[in-house]
Amino acid sequence: MKKKLPTELSGIKEIARRANVSIATVDRVIHKRTGVSLKTRDKINKIISDLDYQPNLLARRLASRKTIRIATLIPKIGGESSFWEAPLRGIEQAESELRQMGIIIEKFFFDQEDSETFIKQSRLLLRHEPDGILIAPSFVDEAIEFTTTCKERHIPFVYINSDIPEQKSLCYIGPDLYRSGYLAGNLISYLVNDNQEILITNVTKELEDRHHLVRKEEGLRAYFADHKRNNVIRTIDVLQFDADSIESALSLQLNENKNIGVVFVTNSRVASVANYLKSFNHDVLLVGYDFLKENIEYLNEGVIDFLICQKPVEQAYRGVMSLYQHLVLSTTVEDIYLMPIDIITKENYAYYRN
Amino acid sequence: MKKKLPTELSGIKEIARRANVSIATVDRVIHKRTGVSLKTRDKINKIISDLDYQPNLLARRLASRKTIRIATLIPKIGGESSFWEAPLRGIEQAESELRQMGIIIEKFFFDQEDSETFIKQSRLLLRHEPDGILIAPSFVDEAIEFTTTCKERHIPFVYINSDIPEQKSLCYIGPDLYRSGYLAGNLISYLVNDNQEILITNVTKELEDRHHLVRKEEGLRAYFADHKRNNVIRTIDVLQFDADSIESALSLQLNENKNIGVVFVTNSRVASVANYLKSFNHDVLLVGYDFLKENIEYLNEGVIDFLICQKPVEQAYRGVMSLYQHLVLSTTVEDIYLMPIDIITKENYAYYRN
DNA sequence: CTGAAAGCGCTTACAG
DNA sequence: CTGAAAGCGCTTACAG
Numbered sequence: 032m033k034k035k036l037p038t039e040l041s042g043i044k045e046i047a048r049r050a051n052v053s054i055a056t057v058d059r060v061i062h063k064r065t066g067v068s069l070k071t072r073d074k075i076n077k078i079i080s081d082l083d084y085q086p087n088l089l090a091r092r093l094a095s096r097k098t099i100r101i102a103t104l105i106p107k108i109g110g111e112s113s114f115w116e117a118p119l120r121g122i123e124q125a126e127s128e129l130r131q132m133g134i135i136i137e138k139f140f141f142d143q144e145d146s147e148t149f150i151k152q153s154r155l156l157l158r159h160e161p162d163g164i165l166i167a168p169s170f171v172d173e174a175i176e177f178t179t180t181c182k183e184r185h186i187p188f189v190y191i192n193s194d195i196p197e198q199k200s201l202c203y204i205g206p207d208l209y210r211s212g213y214l215a216g217n218l219i220s221y222l223v224n225d226n227q228e229i230l231i232t233n234v235t236k237e238l239e240d241r242h243h244l245v246r247k248e249e250g251l252r253a254y255f256a257d258h259k260r261n262n263v264i265r266t267i268d269v270l271q272f273d274a275d276s277i278e279s280a281l282s283l284q285l286n287e288n289k290n291i292g293v294v295f296v297t298n299s300r301v302a303s304v305a306n307y308l309k310s311f312n313h314d315v316l317l318v319g320y321d322f323l324k325e326n327i328e329y330l331n332e333g334v335i336d337f338l339i340c341q342k343p344v345e346q347a348y349r350g351v352m353s354l355y356q357h358l359v360l361s362t363t364v365e366d367i368y369l370m371p372i373d374i375i376t377k378e379n380y381a382y383y384r385n
Numbered sequence: 386m387k388k389k390l391p392t393e394l395s396g397i398k399e400i401a402r403r404a405n406v407s408i409a410t411v412d413r414v415i416h417k418r419t420g421v422s423l424k425t426r427d428k429i430n431k432i433i434s435d436l437d438y439q440p441n442l443l444a445r446r447l448a449s450r451k452t453i454r455i456a457t458l459i460p461k462i463g464g465e466s467s468f469w470e471a472p473l474r475g476i477e478q479a480e481s482e483l484r485q486m487g488i489i490i491e492k493f494f495f496d497q498e499d500s501e502t503f504i505k506q507s508r509l510l511l512r513h514e515p516d517g518i519l520i521a522p523s524f525v526d527e528a529i530e531f532t533t534t535c536k537e538r539h540i541p542f543v544y545i546n547s548d549i550p551e552q553k554s555l556c557y558i559g560p561d562l563y564r565s566g567y568l569a570g571n572l573i574s575y576l577v578n579d580n581q582e583i584l585i586t587n588v589t590k591e592l593e594d595r596h597h598l599v600r601k602e603e604g605l606r607a608y609f610a611d612h613k614r615n616n617v618i619r620t621i622d623v624l625q626f627d628a629d630s631i632e633s634a635l636s637l638q639l640n641e642n643k644n645i646g647v648v649f650v651t652n653s654r655v656a657s658v659a660n661y662l663k664s665f666n667h668d669v670l671l672v673g674y675d676f677l678k679e680n681i682e683y684l685n686e687g688v689i690d691f692l693i694c695q696k697p698v699e700q701a702y703r704g705v706m707s708l709y710q711h712l713v714l715s716t717t718v719e720d721i722y723l724m725p726i727d728i729i730t731k732e733n734y735a736y737y738r739n
Numbered sequence: 740c741t742g743a744a745a746g747c748g749c750t751t752a753c754a755g
Numbered sequence: 756c757t758g759a760a761a762g763c764g765c766t767t768a769c770a771g
Contacts, residue, residue: 041748042748042749043748043749044748044749052757052758053757053758053759054748054749054750054758055750055751055757055758055759056756056757056758058749058750058751059756059757062750065756066756066757067756067757068756068757071756071757086748086749087447087485087747087748087749088485088749089443089446089447089485089486089747089748089749090447090747090748090749090750090763091748091749091750092443092749092763093441093443093444093447093747093748093749093750093762093763093764093765094748094749094750094751094762094763095749095750095751095763096750096751096762096763097750131441131442131443132443207736210732210733210736213732214730214732214733216732217730217731217732217733218730221575221576221690222575254732336575369736370736370738371727371733371736371737371738372732372733372736373725373727373728373733374727374728374730374733376568376571376572376728377571378564378567378568378570378571378608378726379564379568379571379725379726379727379728382561382564382723382724382725382726383725384724384725395764396764396765397764397765398764398765406741406742407741407742407743408742408764408765408766409741409742409743409766409767410740410741410742412765412766412767413740413741416766419740420740420741421740421741422740422741425740425741440764440765441763441764441765442765443763443764443765444747444763444764444765444766445764445765445766446747446765447747447748447749447763447764447765447766448746448747448764448765448766448767449747449765449766449767450746450747450766450767451766
């Protein structure tokens, strides 16, 4: 390791020396605080740009006695699907990296099937007066109301996993649903010949959620239309998650339409469909979403052929980091960050890091 | 933002208070320096573990006048393939993040077709006495000789992109070649019916490099064998990169074997093959490697169907970061980090972040 | 074997 | 509008 040169003045001190002022005044200018004459302000700013001064963030965080607090609001884990385990891991990863920098993360959770819990938790969150907020806006109206308040209070927030474009937030980090459906179309086009049919299956209880699934369906249909592939594409909705509901909905289709070659499940519930296909020994290809334990099991057994994933861990990790960059580093952050659309099979899932 | 509580002593000071020694002594114990009596050493260590003391790395780096220097040795860009642009970007990204922490990166480059340049640059690198080294061991024997010296001098090093397992290094970060071939087999198995043939194409000049390509070939063949698919699989080697060599090698195969349904190129030279297939209007599917500009163009045109990628930017980024973790944070790092095996198509490449 | 003191590059009251 | 001084949690000579 090499010692630093017997240091000439640098940083804030050197600026102060050149400007013939104290470092406190330099600090004021750097942070655009009031109470500096225009003249010295200009002089100092000139020196700053001459020197291409970059503040030492280590020293900044160390000297500052402030703790920055970021709050997160996402669905709680357990119950119907384990999807939200991954974003939680991403938050925790960011947390452990940022603790070093004196940043604290406070986590709040709501029940995906109960919008009241969303309202309640969002109020609780606000009472903690965080400096920034990460939020999964599962309930659109409620989320809009909440973020309206955030804006009033000048608390920056980022959306993950699904966007509410009208709301001007710091940024959105998540998938482009239409494009992921389009990719599914691309993939499936390799898996069917011209006289085979495709069955799109939306499995959801929540009406709002269905809205998201339809975007993927539109993407898939657009791919086939754009490429003049005239395969029959059917869609069914399954409104309950139990095996019987799945069975009755699917068996109707598969028995009536013997040409169905691929089933495309538009969300992470693909394991339920896999379960049915396996039990009834249906020999169709199956494509669905998300790296969940139950899905991976069926992938491994060869019942699910492809899973489309969008790095849920990273979504949340990046969301927190964007707040950090905005709050601590004053960096400008991209206002929309679309996640990669990953294709997972039995042979690469073990290497899928996230 | 919330102010810190009117701070009770913490960190090194609190330890010193409890142990009834000065902070200098505590510092000595923390850094396992000599010159502390066993008794006080034990006492201090006990307090440290009682308190679950975590050093403040900001303060550490700030107070320390040392600059840590990491050297990198990778192929230079330009000439035959643009592959190494990506790892260079990864290095530069790590560089910009680590500058904050007072870490400097010195980059060295060699010519992939000239092992002498590797030797020369590696010597030059050593004369700079870096604290850690990142290296792409393209020339196996030369790399072993070099890293032997590193070990003698106790300079930790990490391999990226290809491994030399016998050499005990800090870690390897890169692809598992066999597994990526196996995945290619998995993917291609969906693209061919039972009477179609597969043509594996190795395009390379260097004998050592061919060794790597064969691992992928073995993976693909193993997939078909394991799954009792009896498609004919042929292999050809193309030893020159010019269009004529490619043409003569491929046209022979494709004209003699009309059943070839998929061509699998085992490295990033797939664009050359695409160029040929396009000119001669061959209607076969094409699968290859790596997110290079020229490959993406053919992907976009529909000549290349699938590219397998292994995040070259991230490989190098992680490599540098591993050295940082080892050198600065004294974290233990995984000694082997295998990259994800990503499947890229025309419809998701735009979202492939790296 | 141990401690007192200066300093890393900043921020933060406080005083004027 | 401006400056002097203390302090963030460490490391580093230097002295004993």
